[in-house]
Amino acid sequence: MIPTKVLWLAGGAVAAAGAGAYLAYRERRRREAEGDTRTNRAYVEGAAYSDIGGLHREKALIREVVELPIREPDLFASLGVTAHRGILLTGPPGCGKTLLARAASRESGAHFEVVAGPEILSKWVGESEANLRAIFHRARESSPAIVFLDELDSIAPKRAGLQQHHEVSLVTQLLTLMDGMEQFPGVVVIGATNRPDGIDSALRRPGRFDYEIRIGMPNADERREILEVHTRNMPLGDDVDLGDISAQTAGYTGADLAALTREAAMETVRRRRPVVSGPPTPVSSLKVGYADFMSAMEKIEPWFRRIDGGRHS
Ligand SMILES: Nc1ncnc2c1ncn2[C@@H]1O[C@H](COP(=O)(O)OP(=O)(O)OP(=O)(O)O)[C@@H](O)[C@H]1O
Ligand SMILES: [Mg+2]
Incomplete structure (x- = not known):
């Protein structure tokens, strides 16, 4: 028979190892979060309205729908309406959607969170919904804030065409998070896509991405x-x-x-x-x-x- 003391020691070692692993896990998550913040900064660095040629109307529109609710969150409520919570930038590839959203995020002075489409999704495999929740949580805590979902079609494609359960639940999670935003007037979500027909149609209902800015080919x-x-x-x-x-x-x-x-x-x-x-x-x-x-x-x-x-x- 194994003496109780040995068992106790062994149990202690397992607990210590468990605690060590947990602390290492916490440390890894902290570093990852720091990395994400750095990624966010790098993502918008060097993007300013002055770096965008043309798109004068689009720049004015994005300032109105993104910056106003951030600078004066009570303005719309005092007029008895709610500001747009989700702004969708659409148009052909390479016409400045990402550039415009990056400039708006940077120049608004608000806290910003970026989900850069497929890149970040593959990094998140298995924990996508939790990460999306964490991003919206951080945005709410740091309000005024912008959440920028680039290449939205890869984050929230039409659910009907999806095979994998986790892909469907990510779309559902995004819908839930967007619905919860009504209570947080200082948070604005910008989505960008060159395939607006590829995103789940439920995302385009009122209260979600209900304002679209089309960015066309330059004249x-x-x-x-x-x-x-x-x-x-x-x-x-x-x-x-x-x-x-x-x-x-x-x-x-x-x-x-x-x-x-x-x-x-x-x-x-x-x-x-x-x-x-x-x-x-x-x-x-x-x-x-x-x-x-x-x-x-x-x-x-x-x-x-x-x-x-x-x-x-
Ligand atoms: N209006 C513009 N003024 C200055 N540079 C531009 C403009 N539009 C695009 N560019 C240049 O093209 C690059 C790519 O643009 P951007 O990433 O914004 O395209 P996009 O519309 O997001 O394309 P995609 O749909 O492929 O994501 C920019 O980094 C910039 O160098
Ligand atoms: Mg882009």
């Missing part, structure tokens, strides 16, 4: 403004006319124009390499010229041409 003036943003720190040759480049880039999204300016700079770098031996052009006299943009345009195709083989061109 010529907006393309010029986007080019201005992306060439702000670029030494441009005297022959570069951004108005002329914007006229030639119909069908390019903001992301395409960002890629175009990057590629034009790469062309300049390539030109710098001497064809015959000799010292390269000094960095201080390098300029991105019109010809560099034209060469870049041959390589950077607008978004629609990439996906359907150029039927629009």
Whole structure:
């Protein structure tokens, strides 16, 4: 028979090991939460309204529906209405939805929580609902706050098409959390998606995502403004006319124009390499010229041409 004392010691060791494991678990969760906060900061860093070309109407709308309830939570109640709680940004890929939401989150000065679509979901496997609850909880505790759900279609797809139980319960959890927001006037949820038809329709009912801002393809003036943003720190040759480049880039999204300016700079770098031996052009006299943009345009195709083989061109 094993003496009681030995059993007692063994029990103590197990308890100590259990407590150690629990403390390690707590520490891991604390570090993860800290990491999440850092991720949130990094996510909105460098995004300001001044970094967005065009989208003047959209910027004004988002300020109105996001910043007003945050700055003056009682304003709407005093008029006998409730502010919009969920704002949905929709539109084609690369047109500035994420950029606009990041800028609004940062410039509102509110606490913000970000769920960056599929990336974060895979990190959360098995505990997605708990994490979503924790995010909304933190937002309520730190009100005024913004919860930004990027790529909402991957977080809350139509339930009918889902096979896995945990995916369905995440959508249901989000619906419940959004319904509970009425009591917290200082919290606003922004969702962004390029597939609005792909999200569960229950999310678009009144009181949930009931305000939509559509972000379309940029027109010529907006393309010029986007080019201005992306060439702000670029030494441009005297022959570069951004108005002329914007006229030639119909069908390019903001992301395409960002890629175009990057590629034009790469062309300049390539030109710098001497064809015959000799010292390269000094960095201080390098300029991105019109010809560099034209060469870049041959390589950077607008978004629609990439996906359907150029039927629009
Ligand atoms: N209006 C704009 N002004 C300046 N840059 C822009 C603009 N729109 C897009 N861009 C550039 O394109 C990049 C991608 O844009 P963004 O991530 O906001 O697109 P999105 O609409 O969220 O696309 P997706 O639907 O694929 O998520 C931005 O980081 C920025 O460099
Ligand atoms: Mg996006």
